[in-house]
Amino acid sequence: MRLFTVDSFTDRPFAGNPAGVCLLERPASESWMLSVAREMRHSETAFVHGDGDGPLSLRWFTPAVEVALCGHATLATAHVLYALGATGRLEFATKSGVLTAEQGLGGLVTLDFPATPAEPAEPPPGLAEALGVKPVWVGRSAFDLLVEVDSADTVRGVSPDFARLREVDARGVIVTALSGEPPAGASADYVSRFFGPRVGVDEDPVTGSAHCVLAPYWSDRLGRAELVGRQLSERGGVVRTTLRGDRVGLAGHAVTIWSGELHV
The missing domain is CATH 3.10.310.10 (Diaminopimelate Epimerase; Chain A, domain 1)
Structure with missing residues:
Protein backbone atom coordinates (compact mmCIF):
# COMPACT_ATOMS: atom_id res chain seq x y z
CA MET A 1 0.00 0.00 0.00
CA ARG A 2 1.16 3.50 -0.78
CA LEU A 3 1.51 6.00 2.05
CA PHE A 4 2.00 9.77 1.86
CA THR A 5 2.55 12.77 4.10
CA VAL A 6 0.96 15.93 2.70
CA ASP A 7 1.02 19.47 4.12
CA SER A 8 -2.50 20.90 3.66
CA PHE A 9 -3.82 24.46 3.45
CA THR A 10 -0.42 25.78 2.43
CA ASP A 11 1.50 26.33 -0.82
CA ARG A 12 4.91 25.72 0.75
CA PRO A 13 6.44 22.69 2.47
CA PHE A 14 6.73 22.39 6.24
CA ALA A 15 3.76 24.69 6.86
CA GLY A 16 0.03 24.11 7.05
CA ASN A 17 -1.25 20.88 8.57
CA PRO A 18 0.50 17.57 7.81
CA ALA A 19 -1.78 14.59 7.17
CA GLY A 20 -1.12 10.97 6.42
CA VAL A 21 -2.82 9.47 3.38
CA CYS A 22 -3.01 5.68 3.00
CA LEU A 23 -4.24 4.23 -0.29
CA LEU A 24 -5.87 0.96 0.78
CA GLU A 25 -6.02 -2.03 -1.52
CA ARG A 26 -9.09 -3.32 0.36
CA PRO A 27 -11.14 -2.36 3.45
CA ALA A 28 -9.12 -2.53 6.68
CA SER A 29 -10.05 -3.06 10.32
CA GLU A 30 -10.49 -0.08 12.64
CA SER A 31 -7.80 -1.37 14.99
CA TRP A 32 -5.27 -1.61 12.15
CA MET A 33 -6.05 1.88 10.86
CA LEU A 34 -5.72 3.29 14.37
CA SER A 35 -2.34 1.56 14.72
CA VAL A 36 -1.15 3.12 11.47
CA ALA A 37 -2.39 6.55 12.59
CA ARG A 38 -0.48 6.18 15.85
CA GLU A 39 2.64 5.25 13.90
CA MET A 40 2.23 8.26 11.59
CA ARG A 41 1.67 10.62 14.55
CA HIS A 42 -0.13 13.25 12.50
CA SER A 43 -3.26 14.88 13.87
CA GLU A 44 -5.16 12.80 11.27
CA THR A 45 -4.37 10.04 8.84
CA ALA A 46 -6.82 9.37 6.01
CA PHE A 47 -7.61 5.91 4.65
CA VAL A 48 -9.19 5.73 1.21
CA HIS A 49 -10.25 2.94 -1.10
CA GLY A 50 -12.72 2.31 -3.90
CA ASP A 51 -14.23 -0.59 -5.80
CA GLY A 52 -14.61 1.28 -9.09
CA ASP A 53 -18.31 2.01 -8.59
CA GLY A 54 -19.65 4.98 -6.63
CA PRO A 55 -17.89 7.29 -4.16
CA LEU A 56 -14.55 6.36 -2.65
CA SER A 57 -14.66 5.25 0.98
CA LEU A 58 -12.79 7.71 3.23
CA ARG A 59 -12.13 7.51 6.97
CA TRP A 60 -9.95 9.60 9.30
CA PHE A 61 -8.09 8.62 12.48
CA THR A 62 -6.16 10.67 15.02
CA PRO A 63 -3.53 8.81 17.07
CA ALA A 64 -6.31 8.23 19.63
CA VAL A 65 -9.72 7.92 17.92
CA GLU A 66 -11.65 7.90 14.65
CA VAL A 67 -13.23 11.27 13.82
CA ALA A 68 -16.40 11.97 11.87
CA LEU A 69 -15.14 14.95 9.86
CA CYS A 70 -11.68 16.17 8.83
CA GLY A 71 -10.92 18.85 6.29
CA HIS A 72 -7.15 18.91 5.97
CA ALA A 73 -6.81 15.12 5.53
CA THR A 74 -9.57 15.20 2.89
CA LEU A 75 -7.70 17.95 1.06
CA ALA A 76 -4.51 15.87 1.35
CA THR A 77 -6.30 12.80 -0.06
CA ALA A 78 -7.69 14.74 -3.02
CA HIS A 79 -4.26 16.29 -3.66
CA VAL A 80 -2.66 12.82 -3.79
CA LEU A 81 -5.33 11.39 -6.08
CA TYR A 82 -5.06 14.31 -8.50
CA ALA A 83 -1.26 13.99 -8.50
CA LEU A 84 -1.66 10.31 -9.42
CA GLY A 85 -3.83 11.16 -12.42
CA ALA A 86 -7.40 11.57 -11.16
CA THR A 87 -9.48 14.18 -13.00
CA GLY A 88 -12.80 15.91 -12.49
CA ARG A 89 -14.88 15.86 -9.35
CA LEU A 90 -13.99 13.36 -6.63
CA GLU A 91 -16.67 11.95 -4.31
CA PHE A 92 -15.96 10.47 -0.88
CA ALA A 93 -18.38 8.44 1.23
CA THR A 94 -17.71 9.36 4.87
CA LYS A 95 -19.33 9.35 8.31
CA SER A 96 -20.47 12.90 7.51
CA GLY A 97 -22.13 11.95 4.23
CA VAL A 98 -20.81 12.32 0.70
CA LEU A 99 -18.09 14.98 0.43
CA THR A 100 -16.65 16.23 -2.85
CA ALA A 101 -13.41 17.78 -4.07
CA GLU A 102 -12.55 19.62 -7.28
CA GLN A 103 -9.18 20.90 -8.46
CA GLY A 104 -8.97 24.32 -10.06
CA LEU A 105 -6.26 26.57 -11.46
CA GLY A 106 -2.88 26.42 -9.82
CA GLY A 107 -3.72 23.22 -7.97
CA LEU A 108 -6.24 24.92 -5.65
CA VAL A 109 -8.58 22.22 -4.32
CA THR A 110 -12.09 23.10 -3.16
CA LEU A 111 -13.92 20.76 -0.78
CA ASP A 112 -17.70 20.74 -0.35
CA PHE A 113 -18.49 20.17 3.35
CA PRO A 114 -21.56 20.50 5.56
CA ALA A 115 -21.92 23.77 7.46
CA THR A 116 -22.00 23.14 11.22
CA PRO A 117 -23.03 26.51 12.69
CA ALA A 118 -22.63 27.16 16.40
Missing part, protein backbone atom coordinates in the same frame (compact mmCIF):
# COMPACT_ATOMS: atom_id res chain seq x y z
CA GLU A 119 -25.59 28.09 18.56
CA PRO A 120 -25.11 30.38 21.57
CA ALA A 121 -24.29 28.36 24.69
CA GLU A 122 -23.35 28.87 28.30
CA PRO A 123 -19.58 28.44 28.74
CA PRO A 124 -18.89 24.99 30.26
CA PRO A 125 -17.43 25.09 33.75
CA GLY A 126 -13.69 25.69 33.66
CA LEU A 127 -13.53 26.74 29.98
CA ALA A 128 -12.24 30.28 30.53
CA GLU A 129 -9.78 29.07 33.17
CA ALA A 130 -8.50 26.30 30.88
CA LEU A 131 -7.95 28.76 28.01
CA GLY A 132 -6.68 31.59 30.18
CA VAL A 133 -8.75 34.17 28.26
CA LYS A 134 -12.08 35.95 28.71
CA PRO A 135 -14.62 34.92 26.05
CA VAL A 136 -16.64 37.57 24.22
CA TRP A 137 -19.07 34.94 22.89
CA VAL A 138 -19.40 31.15 23.27
CA GLY A 139 -21.33 28.76 21.06
CA ARG A 140 -21.58 25.03 20.47
CA SER A 141 -21.63 23.28 17.08
CA ALA A 142 -22.20 19.63 16.25
CA PHE A 143 -18.63 18.79 17.28
CA ASP A 144 -16.88 21.77 18.87
CA LEU A 145 -17.10 24.82 21.08
CA LEU A 146 -16.58 28.20 19.39
CA VAL A 147 -15.06 30.94 21.54
CA GLU A 148 -14.75 34.49 20.23
CA VAL A 149 -12.20 36.71 21.99
CA ASP A 150 -11.44 40.41 21.71
CA SER A 151 -8.53 40.45 19.25
CA ALA A 152 -6.18 38.54 17.00
CA ASP A 153 -3.40 39.20 19.51
CA THR A 154 -5.43 37.38 22.17
CA VAL A 155 -5.92 34.42 19.82
CA ARG A 156 -2.19 34.36 19.11
CA GLY A 157 -1.33 34.47 22.80
CA VAL A 158 -3.63 31.70 24.06
CA SER A 159 -1.66 29.14 26.10
CA PRO A 160 -4.17 26.54 27.33
CA ASP A 161 -3.96 24.32 30.36
CA PHE A 162 -4.46 21.12 28.34
CA ALA A 163 -5.16 18.95 31.38
CA ARG A 164 -8.08 21.22 32.29
CA LEU A 165 -9.18 21.64 28.68
CA ARG A 166 -9.37 17.86 28.33
CA GLU A 167 -12.22 17.92 30.85
CA VAL A 168 -14.35 20.22 28.66
CA ASP A 169 -17.10 18.25 26.91
CA ALA A 170 -16.39 18.84 23.20
CA ARG A 171 -14.32 17.33 20.41
CA GLY A 172 -12.36 20.56 20.31
CA VAL A 173 -12.34 24.25 21.17
CA ILE A 174 -12.05 26.88 18.44
CA VAL A 175 -10.75 30.30 19.56
CA THR A 176 -11.36 33.08 17.05
CA ALA A 177 -11.37 36.85 16.46
CA LEU A 178 -11.46 39.34 13.62
CA SER A 179 -8.08 39.58 11.92
CA GLY A 180 -7.68 43.28 12.67
CA GLU A 181 -6.15 43.81 9.23
CA PRO A 182 -7.33 46.70 7.02
CA PRO A 183 -10.34 45.64 4.89
CA ALA A 184 -8.69 46.79 1.63
CA GLY A 185 -6.32 44.08 0.46
CA ALA A 186 -6.44 42.20 3.75
CA SER A 187 -4.92 38.73 3.60
CA ALA A 188 -7.45 37.36 6.10
CA ASP A 189 -10.86 38.33 7.46
CA TYR A 190 -10.65 36.36 10.69
CA VAL A 191 -8.13 34.29 12.63
CA SER A 192 -8.45 31.16 14.74
CA ARG A 193 -6.74 28.36 16.63
CA PHE A 194 -8.03 24.86 17.37
CA PHE A 195 -7.39 22.79 20.49
CA GLY A 196 -8.50 19.13 20.73
CA PRO A 197 -6.80 17.37 23.66
CA ARG A 198 -9.85 15.11 24.19
CA VAL A 199 -9.15 13.47 20.80
CA GLY A 200 -5.37 13.32 21.21
CA VAL A 201 -4.49 16.58 19.42
CA ASP A 202 -3.46 19.38 21.79
CA GLU A 203 -3.32 21.94 18.97
CA ASP A 204 -4.19 21.24 15.34
CA PRO A 205 -2.11 23.37 12.94
CA VAL A 206 -4.91 24.07 10.38
CA THR A 207 -8.39 22.63 10.87
CA GLY A 208 -10.67 22.41 7.83
CA SER A 209 -13.69 21.14 9.77
CA ALA A 210 -13.41 24.06 12.22
CA HIS A 211 -14.05 26.37 9.29
CA CYS A 212 -17.42 24.67 8.82
CA VAL A 213 -18.22 26.48 12.08
CA LEU A 214 -16.19 29.63 11.44
CA ALA A 215 -17.55 30.30 7.94
CA PRO A 216 -21.23 30.65 8.93
CA TYR A 217 -20.30 32.58 12.08
CA TRP A 218 -18.15 35.20 10.38
CA SER A 219 -20.19 35.32 7.17
CA ASP A 220 -23.19 36.29 9.27
CA ARG A 221 -21.16 38.87 11.19
CA LEU A 222 -19.45 40.38 8.14
CA GLY A 223 -22.28 40.02 5.62
CA ARG A 224 -20.20 38.21 2.99
CA ALA A 225 -20.32 34.63 1.72
CA GLU A 226 -16.65 34.49 0.66
CA LEU A 227 -14.04 34.94 3.37
CA VAL A 228 -10.42 34.09 4.14
CA GLY A 229 -9.48 32.55 7.48
CA ARG A 230 -5.95 32.33 8.85
CA GLN A 231 -5.10 29.77 11.53
CA LEU A 232 -2.46 31.14 13.88
CA SER A 233 -0.72 27.94 14.90
CA GLU A 234 3.06 27.73 14.86
CA ARG A 235 2.96 26.27 11.32
CA GLY A 236 0.07 28.48 10.18
CA GLY A 237 -2.22 28.11 7.21
CA VAL A 238 -4.99 29.70 5.15
CA VAL A 239 -8.49 28.41 4.40
CA ARG A 240 -10.69 30.18 1.84
CA THR A 241 -14.35 29.67 2.70
CA THR A 242 -17.56 30.14 0.71
CA LEU A 243 -20.88 29.74 2.50
CA ARG A 244 -23.56 28.15 0.29
CA GLY A 245 -26.67 27.70 2.43
CA ASP A 246 -26.10 24.60 4.56
CA ARG A 247 -22.81 23.80 2.80
CA VAL A 248 -19.33 25.34 2.98
CA GLY A 249 -16.68 25.41 0.29
CA LEU A 250 -13.20 25.02 1.81
CA ALA A 251 -10.39 25.85 -0.60
CA GLY A 252 -6.66 25.48 -0.19
CA HIS A 253 -3.38 24.23 -1.61
CA ALA A 254 -1.36 21.22 -0.51
CA VAL A 255 2.22 19.99 -0.87
CA THR A 256 3.37 16.36 -0.85
CA ILE A 257 6.34 15.94 1.53
CA TRP A 258 7.14 12.27 1.06
CA SER A 259 5.67 9.02 -0.22
CA GLY A 260 6.53 5.38 0.31
CA GLU A 261 5.15 1.88 0.79
CA LEU A 262 3.51 0.39 3.86
CA HIS A 263 4.81 -3.12 4.48
CA VAL A 264 2.44 -4.39 7.19
Whole structure:
Protein backbone atom coordinates (compact mmCIF):
# COMPACT_ATOMS: atom_id res chain seq x y z
CA MET A 1 0.00 0.00 0.00
CA ARG A 2 1.16 3.50 -0.78
CA LEU A 3 1.51 6.00 2.05
CA PHE A 4 2.00 9.77 1.86
CA THR A 5 2.55 12.77 4.10
CA VAL A 6 0.96 15.93 2.70
CA ASP A 7 1.02 19.47 4.12
CA SER A 8 -2.50 20.90 3.66
CA PHE A 9 -3.82 24.46 3.45
CA THR A 10 -0.42 25.78 2.43
CA ASP A 11 1.50 26.33 -0.82
CA ARG A 12 4.91 25.72 0.75
CA PRO A 13 6.44 22.69 2.47
CA PHE A 14 6.73 22.39 6.24
CA ALA A 15 3.76 24.69 6.86
CA GLY A 16 0.03 24.11 7.05
CA ASN A 17 -1.25 20.88 8.57
CA PRO A 18 0.50 17.57 7.81
CA ALA A 19 -1.78 14.59 7.17
CA GLY A 20 -1.12 10.97 6.42
CA VAL A 21 -2.82 9.47 3.38
CA CYS A 22 -3.01 5.68 3.00
CA LEU A 23 -4.24 4.23 -0.29
CA LEU A 24 -5.87 0.96 0.78
CA GLU A 25 -6.02 -2.03 -1.52
CA ARG A 26 -9.09 -3.32 0.36
CA PRO A 27 -11.14 -2.36 3.45
CA ALA A 28 -9.12 -2.53 6.68
CA SER A 29 -10.05 -3.06 10.32
CA GLU A 30 -10.49 -0.08 12.64
CA SER A 31 -7.80 -1.37 14.99
CA TRP A 32 -5.27 -1.61 12.15
CA MET A 33 -6.05 1.88 10.86
CA LEU A 34 -5.72 3.29 14.37
CA SER A 35 -2.34 1.56 14.72
CA VAL A 36 -1.15 3.12 11.47
CA ALA A 37 -2.39 6.55 12.59
CA ARG A 38 -0.48 6.18 15.85
CA GLU A 39 2.64 5.25 13.90
CA MET A 40 2.23 8.26 11.59
CA ARG A 41 1.67 10.62 14.55
CA HIS A 42 -0.13 13.25 12.50
CA SER A 43 -3.26 14.88 13.87
CA GLU A 44 -5.16 12.80 11.27
CA THR A 45 -4.37 10.04 8.84
CA ALA A 46 -6.82 9.37 6.01
CA PHE A 47 -7.61 5.91 4.65
CA VAL A 48 -9.19 5.73 1.21
CA HIS A 49 -10.25 2.94 -1.10
CA GLY A 50 -12.72 2.31 -3.90
CA ASP A 51 -14.23 -0.59 -5.80
CA GLY A 52 -14.61 1.28 -9.09
CA ASP A 53 -18.31 2.01 -8.59
CA GLY A 54 -19.65 4.98 -6.63
CA PRO A 55 -17.89 7.29 -4.16
CA LEU A 56 -14.55 6.36 -2.65
CA SER A 57 -14.66 5.25 0.98
CA LEU A 58 -12.79 7.71 3.23
CA ARG A 59 -12.13 7.51 6.97
CA TRP A 60 -9.95 9.60 9.30
CA PHE A 61 -8.09 8.62 12.48
CA THR A 62 -6.16 10.67 15.02
CA PRO A 63 -3.53 8.81 17.07
CA ALA A 64 -6.31 8.23 19.63
CA VAL A 65 -9.72 7.92 17.92
CA GLU A 66 -11.65 7.90 14.65
CA VAL A 67 -13.23 11.27 13.82
CA ALA A 68 -16.40 11.97 11.87
CA LEU A 69 -15.14 14.95 9.86
CA CYS A 70 -11.68 16.17 8.83
CA GLY A 71 -10.92 18.85 6.29
CA HIS A 72 -7.15 18.91 5.97
CA ALA A 73 -6.81 15.12 5.53
CA THR A 74 -9.57 15.20 2.89
CA LEU A 75 -7.70 17.95 1.06
CA ALA A 76 -4.51 15.87 1.35
CA THR A 77 -6.30 12.80 -0.06
CA ALA A 78 -7.69 14.74 -3.02
CA HIS A 79 -4.26 16.29 -3.66
CA VAL A 80 -2.66 12.82 -3.79
CA LEU A 81 -5.33 11.39 -6.08
CA TYR A 82 -5.06 14.31 -8.50
CA ALA A 83 -1.26 13.99 -8.50
CA LEU A 84 -1.66 10.31 -9.42
CA GLY A 85 -3.83 11.16 -12.42
CA ALA A 86 -7.40 11.57 -11.16
CA THR A 87 -9.48 14.18 -13.00
CA GLY A 88 -12.80 15.91 -12.49
CA ARG A 89 -14.88 15.86 -9.35
CA LEU A 90 -13.99 13.36 -6.63
CA GLU A 91 -16.67 11.95 -4.31
CA PHE A 92 -15.96 10.47 -0.88
CA ALA A 93 -18.38 8.44 1.23
CA THR A 94 -17.71 9.36 4.87
CA LYS A 95 -19.33 9.35 8.31
CA SER A 96 -20.47 12.90 7.51
CA GLY A 97 -22.13 11.95 4.23
CA VAL A 98 -20.81 12.32 0.70
CA LEU A 99 -18.09 14.98 0.43
CA THR A 100 -16.65 16.23 -2.85
CA ALA A 101 -13.41 17.78 -4.07
CA GLU A 102 -12.55 19.62 -7.28
CA GLN A 103 -9.18 20.90 -8.46
CA GLY A 104 -8.97 24.32 -10.06
CA LEU A 105 -6.26 26.57 -11.46
CA GLY A 106 -2.88 26.42 -9.82
CA GLY A 107 -3.72 23.22 -7.97
CA LEU A 108 -6.24 24.92 -5.65
CA VAL A 109 -8.58 22.22 -4.32
CA THR A 110 -12.09 23.10 -3.16
CA LEU A 111 -13.92 20.76 -0.78
CA ASP A 112 -17.70 20.74 -0.35
CA PHE A 113 -18.49 20.17 3.35
CA PRO A 114 -21.56 20.50 5.56
CA ALA A 115 -21.92 23.77 7.46
CA THR A 116 -22.00 23.14 11.22
CA PRO A 117 -23.03 26.51 12.69
CA ALA A 118 -22.63 27.16 16.40
CA GLU A 119 -25.59 28.09 18.56
CA PRO A 120 -25.11 30.38 21.57
CA ALA A 121 -24.29 28.36 24.69
CA GLU A 122 -23.35 28.87 28.30
CA PRO A 123 -19.58 28.44 28.74
CA PRO A 124 -18.89 24.99 30.26
CA PRO A 125 -17.43 25.09 33.75
CA GLY A 126 -13.69 25.69 33.66
CA LEU A 127 -13.53 26.74 29.98
CA ALA A 128 -12.24 30.28 30.53
CA GLU A 129 -9.78 29.07 33.17
CA ALA A 130 -8.50 26.30 30.88
CA LEU A 131 -7.95 28.76 28.01
CA GLY A 132 -6.68 31.59 30.18
CA VAL A 133 -8.75 34.17 28.26
CA LYS A 134 -12.08 35.95 28.71
CA PRO A 135 -14.62 34.92 26.05
CA VAL A 136 -16.64 37.57 24.22
CA TRP A 137 -19.07 34.94 22.89
CA VAL A 138 -19.40 31.15 23.27
CA GLY A 139 -21.33 28.76 21.06
CA ARG A 140 -21.58 25.03 20.47
CA SER A 141 -21.63 23.28 17.08
CA ALA A 142 -22.20 19.63 16.25
CA PHE A 143 -18.63 18.79 17.28
CA ASP A 144 -16.88 21.77 18.87
CA LEU A 145 -17.10 24.82 21.08
CA LEU A 146 -16.58 28.20 19.39
CA VAL A 147 -15.06 30.94 21.54
CA GLU A 148 -14.75 34.49 20.23
CA VAL A 149 -12.20 36.71 21.99
CA ASP A 150 -11.44 40.41 21.71
CA SER A 151 -8.53 40.45 19.25
CA ALA A 152 -6.18 38.54 17.00
CA ASP A 153 -3.40 39.20 19.51
CA THR A 154 -5.43 37.38 22.17
CA VAL A 155 -5.92 34.42 19.82
CA ARG A 156 -2.19 34.36 19.11
CA GLY A 157 -1.33 34.47 22.80
CA VAL A 158 -3.63 31.70 24.06
CA SER A 159 -1.66 29.14 26.10
CA PRO A 160 -4.17 26.54 27.33
CA ASP A 161 -3.96 24.32 30.36
CA PHE A 162 -4.46 21.12 28.34
CA ALA A 163 -5.16 18.95 31.38
CA ARG A 164 -8.08 21.22 32.29
CA LEU A 165 -9.18 21.64 28.68
CA ARG A 166 -9.37 17.86 28.33
CA GLU A 167 -12.22 17.92 30.85
CA VAL A 168 -14.35 20.22 28.66
CA ASP A 169 -17.10 18.25 26.91
CA ALA A 170 -16.39 18.84 23.20
CA ARG A 171 -14.32 17.33 20.41
CA GLY A 172 -12.36 20.56 20.31
CA VAL A 173 -12.34 24.25 21.17
CA ILE A 174 -12.05 26.88 18.44
CA VAL A 175 -10.75 30.30 19.56
CA THR A 176 -11.36 33.08 17.05
CA ALA A 177 -11.37 36.85 16.46
CA LEU A 178 -11.46 39.34 13.62
CA SER A 179 -8.08 39.58 11.92
CA GLY A 180 -7.68 43.28 12.67
CA GLU A 181 -6.15 43.81 9.23
CA PRO A 182 -7.33 46.70 7.02
CA PRO A 183 -10.34 45.64 4.89
CA ALA A 184 -8.69 46.79 1.63
CA GLY A 185 -6.32 44.08 0.46
CA ALA A 186 -6.44 42.20 3.75
CA SER A 187 -4.92 38.73 3.60
CA ALA A 188 -7.45 37.36 6.10
CA ASP A 189 -10.86 38.33 7.46
CA TYR A 190 -10.65 36.36 10.69
CA VAL A 191 -8.13 34.29 12.63
CA SER A 192 -8.45 31.16 14.74
CA ARG A 193 -6.74 28.36 16.63
CA PHE A 194 -8.03 24.86 17.37
CA PHE A 195 -7.39 22.79 20.49
CA GLY A 196 -8.50 19.13 20.73
CA PRO A 197 -6.80 17.37 23.66
CA ARG A 198 -9.85 15.11 24.19
CA VAL A 199 -9.15 13.47 20.80
CA GLY A 200 -5.37 13.32 21.21
CA VAL A 201 -4.49 16.58 19.42
CA ASP A 202 -3.46 19.38 21.79
CA GLU A 203 -3.32 21.94 18.97
CA ASP A 204 -4.19 21.24 15.34
CA PRO A 205 -2.11 23.37 12.94
CA VAL A 206 -4.91 24.07 10.38
CA THR A 207 -8.39 22.63 10.87
CA GLY A 208 -10.67 22.41 7.83
CA SER A 209 -13.69 21.14 9.77
CA ALA A 210 -13.41 24.06 12.22
CA HIS A 211 -14.05 26.37 9.29
CA CYS A 212 -17.42 24.67 8.82
CA VAL A 213 -18.22 26.48 12.08
CA LEU A 214 -16.19 29.63 11.44
CA ALA A 215 -17.55 30.30 7.94
CA PRO A 216 -21.23 30.65 8.93
CA TYR A 217 -20.30 32.58 12.08
CA TRP A 218 -18.15 35.20 10.38
CA SER A 219 -20.19 35.32 7.17
CA ASP A 220 -23.19 36.29 9.27
CA ARG A 221 -21.16 38.87 11.19
CA LEU A 222 -19.45 40.38 8.14
CA GLY A 223 -22.28 40.02 5.62
CA ARG A 224 -20.20 38.21 2.99
CA ALA A 225 -20.32 34.63 1.72
CA GLU A 226 -16.65 34.49 0.66
CA LEU A 227 -14.04 34.94 3.37
CA VAL A 228 -10.42 34.09 4.14
CA GLY A 229 -9.48 32.55 7.48
CA ARG A 230 -5.95 32.33 8.85
CA GLN A 231 -5.10 29.77 11.53
CA LEU A 232 -2.46 31.14 13.88
CA SER A 233 -0.72 27.94 14.90
CA GLU A 234 3.06 27.73 14.86
CA ARG A 235 2.96 26.27 11.32
CA GLY A 236 0.07 28.48 10.18
CA GLY A 237 -2.22 28.11 7.21
CA VAL A 238 -4.99 29.70 5.15
CA VAL A 239 -8.49 28.41 4.40
CA ARG A 240 -10.69 30.18 1.84
CA THR A 241 -14.35 29.67 2.70
CA THR A 242 -17.56 30.14 0.71
CA LEU A 243 -20.88 29.74 2.50
CA ARG A 244 -23.56 28.15 0.29
CA GLY A 245 -26.67 27.70 2.43
CA ASP A 246 -26.10 24.60 4.56
CA ARG A 247 -22.81 23.80 2.80
CA VAL A 248 -19.33 25.34 2.98
CA GLY A 249 -16.68 25.41 0.29
CA LEU A 250 -13.20 25.02 1.81
CA ALA A 251 -10.39 25.85 -0.60
CA GLY A 252 -6.66 25.48 -0.19
CA HIS A 253 -3.38 24.23 -1.61
CA ALA A 254 -1.36 21.22 -0.51
CA VAL A 255 2.22 19.99 -0.87
CA THR A 256 3.37 16.36 -0.85
CA ILE A 257 6.34 15.94 1.53
CA TRP A 258 7.14 12.27 1.06
CA SER A 259 5.67 9.02 -0.22
CA GLY A 260 6.53 5.38 0.31
CA GLU A 261 5.15 1.88 0.79
CA LEU A 262 3.51 0.39 3.86
CA HIS A 263 4.81 -3.12 4.48
CA VAL A 264 2.44 -4.39 7.19
